[in-house]
Amino acid sequence: MHLILTVCLIFFFIYIYIYIYIYVYIYFHLQTRLSLINHSESTQNHFFHNENSKCDFPFQHLQIPERTCWHGHAGGGLNADPKNVLKEVNSTKIISAMLSYVWPKDRPDLRARVAISLGLLAGAKMTNVMVPFMFKYAVDSLNQMSGHMLNLSDAPNTVATMATAVLIGYGVSRAGSALFNELRNAVFGKVAQSSIRRIAKNVFLHLHNLDLGFHLSRQTGALSKAIDRGTRGISFVLSALVFNLGPTVFEMALVSAILYYKCGGQFALVTLGTLSAYTAFTIAVTQWRTRFRIEMNKADNEAGNAAIDSLLNYETVKVSPAARPFHRQVKCLFVGANIYSPVTMSRLISVILSPLITLSSHFLVPSRINIPAELTLLFMFCVLKEKALAPPLLVTPQEATIRFEDVYFEYLEGQKVLNGVSFEVPAGKKVAIVGGSGSGKSTIVRLLFRFYEPQRGNIYIANQNIRDVSLDSLRKSLGVVPQDAVLFHNTIFYNLQYGNINATAEDVYRVARLAGIHDAILRMPHGYETQVGERGLKLSGGEKQRVAIARAILKNPPVLLYDEATSSLDSITEENILASMKEMVKDRTSVFIAHRLSTIVDADEIIVLNQGKVAERGDHQTLLSMPGSLYADLWHTQNSKVLNSNGSSKPPAQAERISQKEEERKKLQEEIMNSVKGCGNCSC
Template identity: 70%
Template sequence: MATPGKEKKRVLLQYSWLCKENNQSSAWGVGGKRLREYLRIVKQNPFPVWGTGKKRGDTIKIAELSPPVSHNPLLSVPLSSLKMALLAMHSWRWAAAAAAFEKRRHSAILIRPLVSVSGSGLQWRLQLGALGTARAYQQNPESLKSITWPRVGKGNSRQFLDAAKVLQVWPLIEKRTCWHGHAGGGLHTDPKEGLKDVDTRKIIKAMLSYVWPKDRPDLRARVAISLGFLGGAKAMNIVVPFMFKYAVDSLNQMSGNMLNLSDAPNTVATMATAVLIGYGVSRAGAAFFNEVRNAVFGKVAQNSIRRIAKNVFLHLHNLDLGFHLSRQTGALSKAIDRGTRGISFVLSALVFNLLPIMFEVMLVSSVLYYKCGAQFALVTLGTLGTYTAFTVAVTRWRTRFRIEMNKADNDAGNAAIDSLLNYETVKYFNNERYEAQRYDGYLKTYETASLKSTSTLAMLNFGQSAIFSVGLTAIMVLASQGIVAGTLTVGDLVMVNGLLFQLSLPLNFLGTVYRETRQALIDMNTLFTLLKVDTRIKDKVMASPLQITPQTATVAFDNVHFEYIEGQKVLSGISFEVPAGKKVAIVGGSGSGKSTIVRLLFRFYEPQKGSIYLAGQNIQDVSLESLRRAVGVVPQDAVLFHNTIYYNLLYGNINASPEEVYAVAKLAGLHDAILRMPHGYDTQVGERGLKLSGGEKQRVAIARAILKDPPVILYDEATSSLDSITEETILGAMKDVVKHRTSIFIAHRLSTVVDADEIIVLDQAVSYFVIQECSGAILAHCSLDSWAQAILPSQTPK
């Protein structure tokens, strides 16, 4: 295998320009417009460039270079000092971005300004592409001892060259090749960041599929019945003003006579009384139909919420590890909670508010046109149109305040959960006040956005009332003119007034419905966006189950290459085989890729090149469920559920009997310790198992891995954080567990793997050695480095 120094690497080199002070014209144009546009797209690949000898749209392709990296400029461009200053200012910003990147990758860096720049006179090197330079540094750090970018100084353009300074970035620790930060796309406070929004129409369409499910005829019947009750309620609402009209006209004919059926006036009064009773019955009937409709539809709404929430939860568990490394639990849980709460409202609003209101408006306008004339219908439609347009416009404007509230709510929730989960760390550094201030900062942002939302809501409500009042006044004036002219009765005026007030309730509700629906759709967007996220690790079409037994459980890596970040090798052409029933140890320094082997075998990630075989079958050709059922893992950090010890043990096999749970606890040396606890197996372990000691948590992890009963068991530095006595006890328990099983031990200390059948030593992720028939006496007293130096010179690198 070739060593890294002999490999050709595709490197994004620092793109440098030789610039000099002159007044020559260039293709960059007058001013900084084209320059700014260029700087905006310069990070793309290939790099679009303009300059001497180049036309707009020409590209410089990535160079194939062998270390050490050449520093020759790729293009020379004559620029004025002013444009050079602008260029340097953008470079400085890029330098800050690269410095932040280096800090996140190396944990600590040194940033210092230098007095002068390289070069002399009017000609010097302007080094651009800070992110590209940082990337080149990852690939070959020896070629770039420091990374420099000019910084613009104070003063005019003539003073720029003399006052220019250089930002210099030096890593303070050794290169770590196994950095996982980019594996999940970065960490985001906003759970939607990095995700594509789902169109509102698609959200509504998806929700309607839950309201009218193909596999639930009983729910479809409930929807149909609910719509029937809705129609009855609207019919009753329209009847009520007519009943009131007839009652008023009848009473208007009475001339003050008492009720007596022996004469005509009293007969009229009796009829008016009957109409008034009908008026009351109509109002009661409308309310009855509405309440029955809500009761019938309630099961449909709640079933839809449950199914959507379940599908989102299951989908989140099916997403790959890269997604879960990037998401923040607090913000995501808040977003899902708001989304599920918004579903019920949107379902009711769509089915029982928006469409019925439109139907009622058209019905009332038709009645007014038929009974009172076109003027009444036009005024009604004009009022309702203005009311609706005003509501929609203002609500859209107010939507941004809701978005700000949601983001602040996400930030506050995430800060609170993150702080409480790290309670001990907060206490260790006396940062209670700092955490409270940080949390209060997010709450203050939420408060500001909430106040804006409340004040603009008052403006919306006043505007709606003003528009409706103007329309109602115009209708009353027209009705009064009709009464004076003799074309309308007093009952008609009451009817028109009643119809408009009948519309005022749903219209007021229309504003609320539209406003709340918009807000609910914003809340639901994250929910349905998550459903659209596609996992990169999935089964092939018609993937077959893994066929494996303890006798055939051979693990093989064949020329496997893997990198979390493009160009930064973690595993480079590694090949080894673990025979069935054997114990193999993998050792190496931090960041050498040991835990990556576990993740690849479990198919949390896919290798860029090479294949992995289990029982002679390529793991990419078998189903994920059968693969992961065949492999057990004892992780380095055994995180437990906030439940009982029994529940955490049972989690290895939820169908296991109590006797089987007790048996694995005894095998892991945990049974007696559990019985000494206050509630035995029903003892709560606390958040993430914090009530248990490190050794007890590791024993729980070992016990539930045994309960799973897999043919292959992986131990990922399972004792690295334990003291020597506890470690020795757990290693003794492990020896009993791994008998007749294929086992892989990931270890940092060689003393933990002295009894391995074979040891694989990873060295800087790009070379490795296999040592067979190891001497336990030698390994037990040597560190990895000293052992490798003493033993490995006679070995041939693979």
């Protein structure tokens, strides 16, 4: 007995020594490789000016000042929105959430499968424990037979019979264990796949329910990486939770109990001590190496985000002189992307871990780290909440009145974008909203769609508070033609029909004719089945806008919104599209967010915003005739070049007044630009 204990302890210490040696080797290997990642990150963060560096930041020559403001539509990472910071979710909450998918209350068939799987697991464990006893009985039988004198002629048959019995018993036990395991996997497979599908679906739906601030500040590459890694890890973790961790502990306790019963307390104590020491060491080292996996996930997110950004902005990257530095940046982000391979780690350790590989490999190292990023999205607080059993918005084109009552809104506390805005858009009328950059024009559109909630005030459509109606019905009642038409990488027909997926082909052709794009589509090689490319890059700007207009017509909403829909087009294309719009807005409530004032001269009413307030109201002629009108100043500023090119002259006093107003306007514009410096694509 003492000899056995000594041998066990020697093997245990040899095993621990090799285990530590492997981890120390991997630690220094990881530290060396991770230092490259940290170097590339510091290069990006501090804008080093080393021309010989292989990881130069692509825009290092730009002196970017510290940002002092934030807008809900500005760029940033997953944590960029200060009102919607991702919070860590503890492991207990994650495990509880995952088990609710394994044992769903609304799926008795899945619960039955889990119960059957656990029964098959118990059968596999029992048959697995029987294997050593088969050898014991065989050895004991031979030992008993050796005490009797055997006839030499019978000895071969006796030995052959015993050997056959041992082989059959061993084979039956092994085959039984394998059979139970395979049946368990087959029965539980549907549960695992259903859980993965439901978790992925709920994450996807929850992302669509999050407010606009999250989606405007998220990084698509990092988000898709987190979801992909989480989904891939769920299957492993579900199986480990149900079939490995608990059963492995149970099996260890069962074996220790048998050893105690058969071999005495000392042997059982040594076994339990060895297993406990191994388990504690594995947990400690696993916690230590977790940070390497986290660093790898961060590097993977950065690499994926940079790659997706470059592909989405292919033309900009290719025509920019920063293309080569950008490629070097992406290359640096990929440094070390494979320095930690869970498979490689498992293979290295499995060479010396065979007795207890199940416990160590199922401590959920990679998957336990990958899954929280996805489930954290599911636990994110949804700012925009729909009232329980909210009624649908009931509105017809004849009743589609829009009313803002004393609306206050701010992206950041203390920085008001709308400051007590009140106005009304009568049903069936065309109303334009104009103003300088940052005056809150586009914010009004976002509030109408309930992408954001105002801090104070109310918004009504057809005398119904939009807070009290269902989001789905509200957004079905509003159609929008955006400044930058968003098209999916699919056919033109698909993008047109996206406005109303139940529309027939004839309906699609009809709206294409109204938008003036039908003939252009027919001239394309594949007609309506022509692929538009990523973000519609195969179409011109005018064609994309016409598709957006046709899509809005097909939706046939009572209210139409135009968010600077023609500001990026040339004058001829703009004139043609405006003609299409006029046919579209007849007898329909429409709101035009305009930058070019020439596009809204025929509006029934023009609302001028200034510093978040309604400064002026009236039609085009009324506003032009008002003394000191801000609208008149904007109009003369935009048309001054045209007037001068036509040789028109103004009285000296009027010219001097316009010149002074122009200087004041430029100063105001500079102040606005300085106040939002760093926002880049600010369009509020």
